């Protein structure tokens with residue numbers, strides 16, 4: 001398990017109201033978990049406890065591995081440029097200077113903000129600042145990624161990138177726990193859901209991409225395919241050297257985005273519903 005909570009209670013200040021009263025939670029690696037609930041019920045509090053930025057007042061909190069967290073409110077007036085901030089954070093997380101540089105540049109590029117890399121964070125627009133907040137968490141490649149309304153304020157392209165990044169993290173064995181008020185967020189990718197109510201968690205159904213649901217086949221040709229791909233597609237080598245990837249349709253957009261952004265490049269030959277795909281279904 002990446003996360004195991006038992007009997008967790010949290011209140012702010014001695015004698016304060018118990019926000020979380022009795023939370024039990026066990027989450028294995030490789031999942032995407034939705035946390036929902038009405039305003040003020042304790043969703044952010046739960047994520048803070050998971051992130052280790054707030055301590056539980058009772059119960060046990062076990063988290064295996066490295067954590068990264070996008071808080072609901074990102075402190076915007078930091079005395080760094082976006083690039084320096086990301087590099088600093090990478091260093092704090094134990095990455096080498098070279099790795100930090102590469103990952104900072106990678107995420108600045110993916111979120112379309114490389115042009116703002118040398119701008120002090122305090123002068124960035126709200127949405128650009130949010131992209132930096134998201135990038136600092138993603139560059140850690142953490143075992144537990146916590147996203148508190150991380151999509152808020154992002155433009156459409158960045159929301160898609162974040163969706164893809166979440167799918168990639170889960171495909172690589174990471175656990176992602178997110179709070180978002182959009183009920184459709186990561187629909188089809190989410191593996192479990194919990195409602196926070198009256199200080200406890202209640203399991204809720206999620207529209208997971210079932211093994212019997214629609215699938216998409218993508219035929220590609222590449223010198224080298226990335227090891228981890230969103231949705232863990234099945235890979236079938238074809239006679240002409242191409243590879244047929246088959247994935248749950250809900251993952252196909254994120255998989256395509258990942259393939260199109262791959263280095264070395266991946267050439268996409270066809271995309272089709274699996275039953276009509278080139279090469280047929282195995």
Ligand SMILES: Nc1ncnc2c1ncn2[C@@H]1O[C@H](COP(=O)(O)OP(=O)(O)OP(=O)(O)O)[C@@H](O)[C@H]1O
Pocket residue numbers: 012019037038039040041042043044045046072
């Ligand atoms: N630092 C704090 N000090 C005191 N009370 C706090 C603090 N942070 C949160 N609270 C209170 O704890 C309760 C739960 O807040 P929390 O932010 O966890 O809820 P939420 O479900 O994430 O809400 P929202 O959907 O509005 O973001 C609220 O009543 C809030 O006022």
